[in-house]
Amino acid sequence: MSATLERPTPAVAAPRRVAPSKDSRKLIRSQVRAGWLLLAPALLHSGIFLVIPIIFAVALSFTDYSFGDSWSWVGFENYTVLFGDANFRAAFVNTVMYAVVVIPISMAVSLAIAIGLNQKIRGLGFFRTAFYVPTVTATVAIATIWLWIYNPGSGLANGFLSLFGFAPNQWLSDPGTALPSLMVVGIWQGLGTKIIIYLAALQGVSRDLLESSALDGANRWQRFVNVTWPALGPVQFFVLVTSIVGTFQVFDLVYVMTDGGPGTETMVLVLDIYQNAFQDLRLGFASAETVILMLLIAVFIGLGRLLQKADVND
């Protein structure tokens, strides 16, 4: 026979609403004012550089404005034309492909390197600096260096492959290799920031939990899967969101290295927007494309959130 002991539930009295005193009201008001004052610079910045341009972009997307002295409202015509536009379709597919390949690979490689840099190894400072250098280097400079690496005649890539008997490749002008070549640069360039973030997160993983799990007999892999990986959850989401935004907005790398070619093989959305707006002078059309890009990023971030929630629920 067993008896269940139940803890007596204390009688909880309903909270009584107490009217704040005059002094506390004054304090709250002054705190609210201070809060708005501190928020004001950021709100002002966001208002001028984000809210107003977004409103203008959405409004322009319903016009045929092309920098001339006349324009008219065209309703959804820009959007209709956009979905029939071969360049837009190519840019859309290439951008999604670029993001789908670059984001997971760069996140996985960054995490692996961050785990390596989180160990007590010799020359740690050097490696941390070396991995971060591409992040603080101008993309144009990076692109120029990679242009040389990919140079079919005298580039390092073909030079290295020739040691193994491979024929020289036209990396950036061959339709089959142009986009993958850019992806390699994109992955390499994006490592530094992600590594730093992962490294900070890894150093915040509870030592107690790691030691406890080790004492319980968990091996390295089990400790990583059951302790480290769950602890990285919020950081994973942050890295994912910033990576989505970054890869969908890839521009300078493509602009310098291929300008979207050959044909439309490396055309990406921001480059297409830029060309439509400032080369072809179709600002209304380019604005419609911008709105689509914003929605696309929102959708991918939403998917990321769903994955994150599913991961947490698991």
Place this chain on the structure above:
Amino acid sequence: MRRGARSGVVVLAAVLVGLAAGSCGNGVIDKSTDGVPPAEATGTLRVLIPSFPASNKGREEFDKVVADFKKTYPKMKVEPDFATYGNLNEKISTSIAAGIPYDVMVTGVGWVQTFASKRLFADLGPYGVTPEVIRDKSIGAMVPAAMYEDKLYAYPIVADARAVALRASAFKEAGLDPDKPPKSMAELKVAAEKLTKRDANGTITRTGFDLAAPLSFRQTYTTLLASTGTPLYLDGQPNYSNAKGVETLEWIKSMINNVQVYGQRNAAQQPLVYTGEAAMGITGGAVDCSDKGIGQANCDDLRFFRFDSGKEVQFVGGDLASIGSRARHKDAAWAFIQSLIKPSSVDAIAKLNKKIPAYKDAADSPQAKSNPLSKFVASGLELAIYEGGSANWLEMRGNFDTQLTQAVLGQKDPAKTLANLSGQSR
């Protein structure tokens, strides 16, 4: 929302609206000086100009033009914007969006009709510039490129011409006569295939014919098409979606990866025929035969000619000066253009940019006499053909490039590509 929060939002909104309204104003724009005696006119003349390179020499030559302008407008300031052809449209479009238009805009051949149709350029007729004046004092063949709906919107400064060159030594080695260059597309293909060298693996080691179009076939296509007697546009209507147009595109397609690898260019981004990397090819309008350039021996090996598949033509672009239709200083802008087109200024611009002065008798200019290629292209300016011809050429030329490339790479059918492009023309 609490009262504090509400008042914060209201204040923020007021600031934003104020800033937005302020940014739409014309506070930085001068009062118009048109009609004011030049000696009394004050203000800032905004000049957009890609004709002076970003070097000390470039700035020095520009200052000479300003000094000449100031003889007429002593109190006016000149604010130059030394753009490049790569960012010219960005500069113009952002200046319009910002409400601070340029007074003088120097653009290229393909720009004038598009900007005239958008009413961004002013008609030069009121300043006495007519097609007859251009024919009399400048290059008559450039008149069509400067006209839109029977009005003239630009004054040529320099011409940027292209020729074709061959290496005499390569011709002799292949048993061809360098004094009888192949000029038609059919002849060029036969000769180029003979001149192409390959290694044991079949990799091209010397290009037979350099199309000078690693990423863009637009100008090469325009020139080759015109050499069949078929201009790109006829009376403003597209003239390439036809048998000649398809034949020309098919010809380019047959040359790529046959006599030249797609995307080939050297580190100096110079025509490959200058260095012997190609036996024949399209060139620019000048060659430096000094030791700092390609050297006299290389120069002596070059022979120049033009495409001729029924009509001898020479592709010509160039720098043309226009007055902004929204300029606040139109009279001063015209005075500045007059300083810009003086022979001394034009000679300096031509030398700095390796282009040909767009004045009468350019063949006698210092630039034409400075090297054999400039002399050759200067003698053929009246055979000029140019790209464009429709009001929306600037809008569609990027797409023109892209689609031609796709057709050349076999991703699209040439005939369908040209029909599609023709349909986009307005």
